[in-house]
Amino acid sequence: MKRTAIGVLVLMLLASACNSTNRLHLAKGGSEITSGDTGGANGAAPGAPAPTKTGGTAKTGSAAAGANATTAGGTGGAGGRTGASSNSAPGVVPQRAALKVGFIVIKGGDALVTNSLGTPVSFGDGKKQVAALVRDLNKRGGINGRQVEPHLYEWNVADPNDSPAVGCVKLAEDDHVFAILTVVNLDQNMIACAAKHKTVLVNASFGAGDAYYYKVYGDWFFSPSLLNLNVQKKLLLSSLSSRGLLGKTTKVGVAILGSDQQYQRVTDTVIVPALKAAHVPYDTYSMSSDADVSGAVLRFQTDGVNLVIFSSSSAIPPLLFMRNADSQGFTPKYAMTDSDDTTTLGQYGPRNQTQNIVGVGALPISNVAVNQYATTATEQRCLAIMRAGGENDTNRRTNLTAEPYCEALWEFEAVTRRVAGVLTGDKWRATFPVLKTSYKPVTAFGIDFANGRHDNASAYRDFAWKTSCSCVSYTSGLRPAPRS
Secondary structure, three states, rough: OOOOOHHHHHOOOOOOOOOOOOOOOOOOOOOOOOOOOOOHHOOOOOOOOOOOOOOOOOOOOOOOOOEEEEEOOOOOOOOOOOOOOOOOEEEOOOOOOHHHHHHHEEOOOHHHHHHHHHOOOOOOOOOHHHHHHHHHHHOOEEEEOEEEEEEEEEOOOOOOOOOHHHHHHHHHHOOOOOEEEEOOOOOOHHHHHHHOOEEEEEEEOOOOHHHHHHHHHHOOEEEOOOOHHHHHHHHHHHHHHHHOOOOOOOOEEEEEOOOOOHHHHHHHHHHHHHHHHOOEEEEEEEOHHHHHHHHHHHHHOOOOOOOEEEEOOHHHHHHHHHHHHOOOOOOOOEEHHHHHHHHHHHHHHHHHHHHHHEEEEEOOOOOOOOOHHHOOHHOOOOOOHHHHHHOOOOOOOOOHHHHHHHHHHHHHHHOOOOOOOOOOOHHHHHHHHHHHEEEEEOOOOOOOOOOOOOOOOEEEEEEEOOOOOOOOOOOOOEEEEEOO
């Protein structure tokens, strides 16, 4: 197996073959998958918030030469500012003040994914994408008359000392943004940073966290277009049962991404209890290195596993597993969800493996081939804005961060417009459930802000490999997602 830096991919969204919640990497010349932030989330005891990284490599100062921090705005910049005053205090925005919003953008992602995994990818130009969206919003009058003042943090994925959490510190402490919008999968350090600074955090990546993250940090952490990992796996196991794929002859192998505690939590609290209740035998295997991927394949094959579930948040662990399984002649079924990014797997995984994919999903951009789900009017509007801003977006997968940026900003806009008078974090959070189902999402089938959670995708479909198109395709109509 090729040894390669996959971590940022996993942490990156990102939207495509690259999401997870950890800065993991299979290092060249070494096999251990590590976390980029030591002493943080991965070392915290369940139930205890992890320490937030606040020093060292954080880029301070809004105009540092060569720093990752960028203030987009000015008279000719993305924000289209017209001299509005800055926020009077963190978390408080007077009626005539500019609304400072932070964005995490990715630097070097295309090259990292392509060189590491041999799977060409384009995330697009995050700076252009944010600039186009903010320009469009400000031309429409901003939000309740406030011009949006964007502040960008470029996360250098090739720098092991950089991370979205470092960006959060910069945006919160130096730029005093009211909210941070991200299309990058989040680790606990990032989420804890936003909560510590009482900064609204809107996540529109492919990678929702597990239920623990929303329970501990839910006051400030919002993923309106997503289902948390616990709900995804509950829906998956229920679907497998109803489709007759969990029976007396089934043996399940659970491949766990071992570098983040949330995946073990999901395994222990959702997957294993459901399999026990159904009297389905199972194996679990934690993968924290490239050798572990090979070990998981060998163990599952030897033990007669015929259905594999991944407890992770990225296409990368499944892709590495499938490549290894293909080389060993092991061809189980694969049960997958939004967090596995089956669109990428269907495109780049070995055909003998991908043709065995079944699952459930709420995100067409992550679930199925582009031609298997028609574009929506909201998507078309997003892509038109991107093209006007210089991005050559022809469909939802052309540049993978484009639609998630639209989702994040428009979700934030929809809630903020409902807040009258002085804007505060408390008012914003209290207003969040008011939208209910009126918002039309970009990446999801539907969103119900009033579902009692901060992960709000409201519908899903079953999917499976379709021989006629050699791709993953939906096999059911829309079904309501559970409210809890």
